[in-house]
Amino acid sequence: MSTNNNISRRSFVKNISLASGGLILACNYSLFSNEMNTTNAVEFNPNLFVQLNTDGSLILIASRSEMGNGVRTSLTSVIADEMEADWNQVSVKQAVGDAKYGDQNTDGSRSILYLYETMRKMGAMTKAMLITAAAKTWQVPESECHAQNHFVIHTGGKKIGFGALAETAKTLEIPTNITYKNPKDFKYIGKSLKSIDVANYANGSAIFGIDKRLPNMKFAAIARCPVTFGTVQSFDKSAAMKIRGVLDVIEIPRIEKPFGPLGGIAVIATSTWAAFEGKKALAITWNYGKNETYDSEAYMVEITKNVHQPAKVEKEIGNVDQAFASANKIIESTFQLPHLAHAPMEVPNAVAWVQGDTCQVWAPTQDPQTAREEVTAYLATTSDKVTLNVTFLGGGFGRKSKPDYIVEAVILSKAIHAPVQVVWTREDDIKHGYYHTVSSQYMKASLDNQGRVTGWLHRFALPSIMSTFTPGIEFAQNWEIATASDIPYEIKNLKVEVGQAPAHVRIGWMRSVINIPHGFAVNVFADELAFAANKDPLEFRLDLIGSDRLEDTKDPIKYDTKRLKNVLKRAAKNANWHQPLPNGHAYGIAVQYSFYTYVASVVEVSMLNDKIKVHNIYTVIDCGTVINSDTVKAQLEGAAIFGMSLAFYGKITAKNGIIEQNSFSDYPLIRMNEIPKVHVDIVESTENPTGVGEPGVPVIAPAIVNAIFKLTGKRYYNLPLSDYNLV
Amino acid sequence: MITLLINDKKYKLDIAPEMPLLWAIRDVIGLTGTKFGCGIGACGACKVLVNATATYSCLTPVKDVVGKKITTIEGTTPNLQLLQEAWAAFNVPQCGYCQPGQLITATSLLNTINNPSDTDIDEAMSGNICRCGTYQRIKSAIQHTVELKNQTK
Numbered sequence: 001m002s003t004n005n006n007i008s009r010r011s012f013v014k015n016i017s018l019a020s021g022g023l024i025l026a027c028n029y030s031l032f033s034n035e036m037n038t039t040n041a042v043e044f045n046p047n048l049f050v051q052l053n054t055d056g057s058l059i060l061i062a063s064r065s066e067m068g069n070g071v072r073t074s075l076t077s078v079i080a081d082e083m084e085a086d087w088n089q090v091s092v093k094q095a096v097g098d099a100k101y102g103d104q105n106t107d108g109s110r111s112i113l114y115l116y117e118t119m120r121k122m123g124a125m126t127k128a129m130l131i132t133a134a135a136k137t138w139q140v141p142e143s144e145c146h147a148q149n150h151f152v153i154h155t156g157g158k159k160i161g162f163g164a165l166a167e168t169a170k171t172l173e174i175p176t177n178i179t180y181k182n183p184k185d186f187k188y189i190g191k192s193l194k195s196i197d198v199a200n201y202a203n204g205s206a207i208f209g210i211d212k213r214l215p216n217m218k219f220a221a222i223a224r225c226p227v228t229f230g231t232v233q234s235f236d237k238s239a240a241m242k243i244r245g246v247l248d249v250i251e252i253p254r255i256e257k258p259f260g261p262l263g264g265i266a267v268i269a270t271s272t273w274a275a276f277e278g279k280k281a282l283a284i285t286w287n288y289g290k291n292e293t294y295d296s297e298a299y300m301v302e303i304t305k306n307v308h309q310p311a312k313v314e315k316e317i318g319n320v321d322q323a324f325a326s327a328n329k330i331i332e333s334t335f336q337l338p339h340l341a342h343a344p345m346e347v348p349n350a351v352a353w354v355q356g357d358t359c360q361v362w363a364p365t366q367d368p369q370t371a372r373e374e375v376t377a378y379l380a381t382t383s384d385k386v387t388l389n390v391t392f393l394g395g396g397f398g399r400k401s402k403p404d405y406i407v408e409a410v411i412l413s414k415a416i417h418a419p420v421q422v423v424w425t426r427e428d429d430i431k432h433g434y435y436h437t438v439s440s441q442y443m444k445a446s447l448d449n450q451g452r453v454t455g456w457l458h459r460f461a462l463p464s465i466m467s468t469f470t471p472g473i474e475f476a477q478n479w480e481i482a483t484a485s486d487i488p489y490e491i492k493n494l495k496v497e498v499g500q501a502p503a504h505v506r507i508g509w510m511r512s513v514i515n516i517p518h519g520f521a522v523n524v525f526a527d528e529l530a531f532a533a534n535k536d537p538l539e540f541r542l543d544l545i546g547s548d549r550l551e552d553t554k555d556p557i558k559y560d561t562k563r564l565k566n567v568l569k570r571a572a573k574n575a576n577w578h579q580p581l582p583n584g585h586a587y588g589i590a591v592q593y594s595f596y597t598y599v600a601s602v603v604e605v606s607m608l609n610d611k612i613k614v615h616n617i618y619t620v621i622d623c624g625t626v627i628n629s630d631t632v633k634a635q636l637e638g639a640a641i642f643g644m645s646l647a648f649y650g651k652i653t654a655k656n657g658i659i660e661q662n663s664f665s666d667y668p669l670i671r672m673n674e675i676p677k678v679h680v681d682i683v684e685s686t687e688n689p690t691g692v693g694e695p696g697v698p699v700i701a702p703a704i705v706n707a708i709f710k711l712t713g714k715r716y717y718n719l720p721l722s723d724y725n726l727v
Numbered sequence: 728m729i730t731l732l733i734n735d736k737k738y739k740l741d742i743a744p745e746m747p748l749l750w751a752i753r754d755v756i757g758l759t760g761t762k763f764g765c766g767i768g769a770c771g772a773c774k775v776l777v778n779a780t781a782t783y784s785c786l787t788p789v790k791d792v793v794g795k796k797i798t799t800i801e802g803t804t805p806n807l808q809l810l811q812e813a814w815a816a817f818n819v820p821q822c823g824y825c826q827p828g829q830l831i832t833a834t835s836l837l838n839t840i841n842n843p844s845d846t847d848i849d850e851a852m853s854g855n856i857c858r859c860g861t862y863q864r865i866k867s868a869i870q871h872t873v874e875l876k877n878q879t880k
């Protein structure tokens with residue numbers, strides 16, 4: 001079975017592979033960047049990621065985007081640790097979007113996985129050079145020197161600070177032979193480091209994209225066609241122009257590319273508010289186009305029909321039909337999940353300033369290189385003319401890897417010859433997203449007389465993310481199938497089929513992506529089978545995962561059922577799974593392997609006056625080597641809430657092609673009065689570090705649904721639970 | 728002309744009296760710590776203290792707060808400072824975007840109730856959304872601040 005399911009999902013955009021980590025190294029060994037040399041006092045740049053000043057201050061470069069993932073702290077702490085640097089001397093600088101940093105796409109929970117070794121190398125390389133510099137200064141063998149806490153120390157007792165060595169180190173060759181620290185000596189890696197940015201977040205000084213200000217900057221809001229890919233037929237700007245602060249009204253075209261702006265009418269103003277008011281005052285007649293017929297309710301009926309009849313076979317092992325024919329018991333269920341919107345707290349926004357043939361952008365982006373490419377293409381220029389500055393991101397969740405909003409700002413700045421900030425309203429964000437897919441899934445399984453699963457059919461239909469890139473694609477594609485076909489269960493007869501599902505809105509990836517629908521259906525169905533077999537859901541699941549084995553995949557990272565069973569058992573143990581709960585409370589359990597990481601959650605639910613309450617969530621994660629345990633904990637706490645939001649409320653619907661939801665009023669999210677206690681337990685491991693940001697999400701909704709079944713005997717196959725008046 | 732008193736500083740602004748305080752603060756004065764999240768009073772990202780009470784600045788026209796004392800996240804009041812320290816100690820923020828609004832709301836809570844119960848905290852804080860889901864730590868940081876205050880009394 002192949003398990004590259006989650007990690008390679010963006011390989012269609014650019015040919016990114018695991019090898020891209022190597023690219024960073026390749027370029028760094030040969031590159032001495034002057035980028036950071038802003039003053040004459042600047043000193044030692046052994047590689048792109050490290051700058052040591054003579055006063056000992058150390059500037060480390062974060063090449064990935066900070067959006068709550070803690071990456072600015074965790075990546076740089078790896079360098080500092082290998083370098084034996086003092087964390088108090090470190091400040092972090094955000095890299096601009098540039099291929100010289102290697103792949104900068106902060107997506108797919110890959111930042112640590114790809115960059116861990118690279119960052120260690122950057123640190124170890126720097127340390128080696130500092131030791132050589134000290135040995136040279138003292139005229140002693142290098143073997144008699146070691147580095148510790150920002151000093152190089154000689155066995156004879158002499159010591160010299162890193163800063164004082166910068167001048168000499170600068171003149172040295174890049175070492176080819178470097179040694180790494182023994183992991184047991186790590187000072188920062190695996191420990192709990194506070195976010196380097198925490199104080200700036202708490203005092204309001206952290207600059208997000210929406211906070212960027214330039215002299216003479218104008219503000220812009222854009223009215224886009226309510227139906228995806230509709231166009232402007234005519235518009236009247238007179239009322240808008242009368243609003244105080246409105247400067248101009250400009251039509252912008254749609255750019256027919258995956259990340260192209262939708263087009264529409266832009267209002268340029270002296271404040272965001274004036275731009276928003278101007279936008280409201282526009283009178284626009286739209287050509288809705290062919291997506292006008294999109295009705296998500298009817299669409300669900302249609303794709304459900306497609307999974308209730310034979311579809312495209314993507315995988316078959318053994319003979320499912322035969323297993324079904326000789327079954328002791330047959331169970332079948334259909335699962336329906338709606339579209340979701342990312343809704344990061346900071347709406348899409350960007351500042352652009354086109355001056356002559358150069359362009360500066362400041363934007364909250366998960367993928368500055370792709371953004372830079374899109375801007376370069378729009379301006380029909382070369383990338384050296386485009387600078388893409390990455391600000392803090394007020395959440396991303398996948399939305400901010402799609403730079404349509406950045407190109408909008410560039411179009412407008414070019415048009416009015418001034419710096420422009422484009423700000424989406426919350427309504428724009430909810431109504432013009434790259435939605436998480438809508439899905440219908442049919443599952444059928446056979447049990448023998450011992451209650452063991454003998455046959456398993458998973459047939460699903462969902463509009464593919466690929467439809468955004470290649471219009472006309474109407475079936476789920478490779479990585480969207482792999483989570484179903486590479487299911488970690490030991491089942492002899494298994495079949496996965498894919499039904500037709502054309503897209504009528506832009507489909508995009510959202511935190512944990514295809515694992516949301518597949519994780520939901522598989523985990524709820526497995527629970528249903530356990531009850532049908534009259535077995536404990538935990539024991540049943542462990543049996544289903546089966547023997548200890550490393551799957552024989554082409555992927556460099558092998559899939560380990562022992563680790564999967566371990567997180568499941570440990571979550572159950574932490575929750576005291578076999579102990580009775582207070583009356584009216586029940587547990588549900590779910591487990592998912594995604595982004596190379598193993599996660600299980602046990603959820604404790606009660607019901608009062610027909611409303612459910614989640615009291616506790618016990619999550620266990622095995623993500624290999626942990627860089628920053630507090631970040632992992634925080635990500636899993638957040639993932640539990642994200643998962644609850646989609647389980648309770650998450651629903652985007654369309655009528656006559658128009659998205660029906662508007663804002664947090666009708667696209668609600670979990671609030672403080674609804675939160676459970678989230679208990680996070682991290683498996684200690686020396687395996688490669690793997691994804692942390694996403695894998696905690698997909699287990700939550702199915703575990704809640706399983707707990708509700710235990711409690712009430714009623715099984716909910718569709719989300720959100722608000723549709724059943726349960727929340 | 729509209730005169731506003733923000734963080735103990737007077738600003739004379741040539742703006743429409745209907746302009747929401749949020750945009751006067753962010754776009755005209757240039758204090759960007761106060762955030763835009765929805766513009767309809769549904770998320771709390773925009774909250775500032777008007778006198779001592781957390782207020783949705785996205786819903787408050789500037790003409791309504793003339794002569795009142797406005798405090799933003801960049802300002803100082805004793806409870807805000809204590810809470811900011813707790814926020815750092817508990818490493819509360821993830822993306823950080825909602826946190827100014829959360830801190831202002833928590834400050835307002837401690838300005839009104841000395842010893843808030845769990846329910847008081849939930850009630851006060853439920854107007855503030857955190858998409859990153861940092862609620863548990865926000866709650867712990869508030870409880871910790873209350874304990875600290877009680878100890879030093």
Ligand code: FES
Nearest residue numbers: 765766768771785
């Ligand atoms: S921006 Fe004011 S409540 Fe959301």
Ligand code: FES
Nearest residue numbers: 822823825857859
């Ligand atoms: S920390 Fe990201 S929205 Fe609250």
